[in-house]
């Protein structure tokens with residue numbers, strides 16, 4: 001059965017790590033491998049940042065710059081394959097961060113529920129105590145008056 005779908009070339013992270021020189025520079029962004037060797041001199045952000053990110057996953061640095069849509073489209077020119085290994089690692093970390101966030105949101109939710117109940121209960125308790133304390137001191141005063149009269 002003939003298929004028109006182009007098979008994606010898969011690289012290991014170890015293979016990508018071998019391309020770290022100005023004349024042979026690869027990076028990984030969102031699990032895709034880019035051979036940017038011919039782009040080093042033309043990169044508006046300079047070649048030094050690219051060299052620093054060479055041979056590894058540069059997704060975070062790439063996103064932090066806030067590259068334009070034109071820059072993202074331009075990346076396709078340098079796309080040479082995939083590195084699913086790195087993508088999987090990234091997704092696992094993202095999932096971990098998400099579940100931690102979910103856990104802490106759940107904890108905050110519980111505490112706010114507890115406070116919602118505790119604050120009115122505490123206020124009621126204080127009001128009740130003040131009322132009783134007031135009554136008791138009336139008794140003391142009345143008792144003292146009665147003793148004086150006797």
Ligand code: HEM
Pocket residue numbers: 027034036043044045046049050053058061062065066067068069070071072074075078
């Ligand atoms: C194939 C990959 C890349 C392409 C095609 C690309 C393209 C571009 C383009 C067109 C700009 C001009 C501003 C814009 O239009 O957004 C730019 C700026 C820049 N890029 Fe890249 N870039 C790539 C990878 C990277 C990576 C991996 C890093 C960091 C490690 C990086 C860091 C920067 C910086 C620092 C600037 C300058 C931003 C500024 O002056 O405001 N770029 N890039």
